[in-house]
Amino acid sequence: MKKVLGGNDAVSQAVSVCDVEVISAYPITPQTSIIEKIADLIYTKQMNAQFIKVESEHSAMAACIGASIAGSRTFTATSSQGLLLMHEVLHWASGARLPIVLANANRAIAPGWNIWAEATDSLSQRDTGWIQLYAANSQEVFDFIIMSFAVAERSLFPAMVCLDGFLLTHTKEAVEILGNDDAKPLLAKINRDTLDPKNPKAYGALAFPKDYYAIKKQQHLDMLKVFDIFDNVALEFKNITNRYHKAVDVYPTHISDYSIVALGTLSQTARLAVDNLRKEGVDVNLVKINMFRPFPKKQLQELLSNKKLIVVFDRDISHGKGGIVKDEIAGGLDLCNVVGFVGGLGGDTITESDIVSCFLDAKNSQIKGLFL
DSSP: OEEEEEHHHHHHHHHHTTTOOEEEEOOOTTTHHHHHHHHHHHHTTSSOOEEEEOSSHHHHHHHHHHHHHTTOOEEEEEOHHHHHHHHHHHHHHHHTTOOOEEEEEEOOOSSSOOOSOOSHHHHTTTTSSOEEEEOSSHHHHHHHHHHHHHHHHHHTOOEEEEEETTTTTTOEEEEEOOOHHHHGGGOOOOOOOOOOTTSOOOSSOOOOHHHHHHHHHHHHHHHHTHHHHHHHHHHHHHHHHSOOOOSEEEESOSOOSEEEEEOTHHHHHHHHHHHHHHHTTOOEEEEEESEEESOOHHHHHHHHTTOSEEEEEESOOBTTTBOHHHHHHHHHHTOSOEEEEEOOGGGOOOOHHHHHHHHHHHHHHOOOOOBO
């Protein structure tokens, strides 16, 4: 069944079919309507879950950690400064191997105070041990939320689904939705280590250096297993919906001389730019990153290692370094033919013409540009 949904509506609709038992969240623009809708679904008994009201995002994540340790399927949502306030407890969630799912409405970080789209908030959390998925449209938002519960619970890592503020959270489009029964085969509850009053144990205890090293090494090695888990979930999801989401998508063909790389809604604009460039005879494709953590190194190597030039567009910035995605591509794949452009910060407009112009500048003049 199709419904016309905004990105935030798609999040709440997806959460409502996942048998989520505990939600805790604190309102922040542009995420607020996600938790307002979920609260309404619980109040009208369309959703059987507990909603925990808290005084901050730090407390929201702490409540989710407590609920998840107790065995509940748990969800929260936030944005920008709220995600930064969660930063400390994001580590506790991943370190405790809790399959919490979080929706982050990507928004610029103050100062100056700005409520519009930018991915610096979530990309700056890339090292917290959370799986990160980036949606380009409301259908992907809906699908990624459902898939995230399955991936998180099978891998025992928390997962973050990111959607650009206002560009996606507050724009509407047709979304094919699943019913609760349709999602059940993907979301069978797993047995995992949870609180048991008959078998008391400590969480977050002191770890001496050798123990700490072993814990973090194993956490990293287990995170690498997420690739196979994600692939299995993606195939199961395809069997249910006939929609197939890979960690990295390519458009329109794998074979090309040049590639443009982007994530989130920026990839939708880049897709139009690729169409325009190909009409002019430029052999270029789009490499769209859906899963940023764990970093899909093998998939990107297969798609990018033999290109004449790779141009990465970032709606984010690491001050003193440049675009975060560009840096991950160049450094993570050990490539020297990568040019990056930063643009659209704080919701500033990027058009397909901007992307075409920057790409051609890089291709024809070898400009090592930073800003659009």
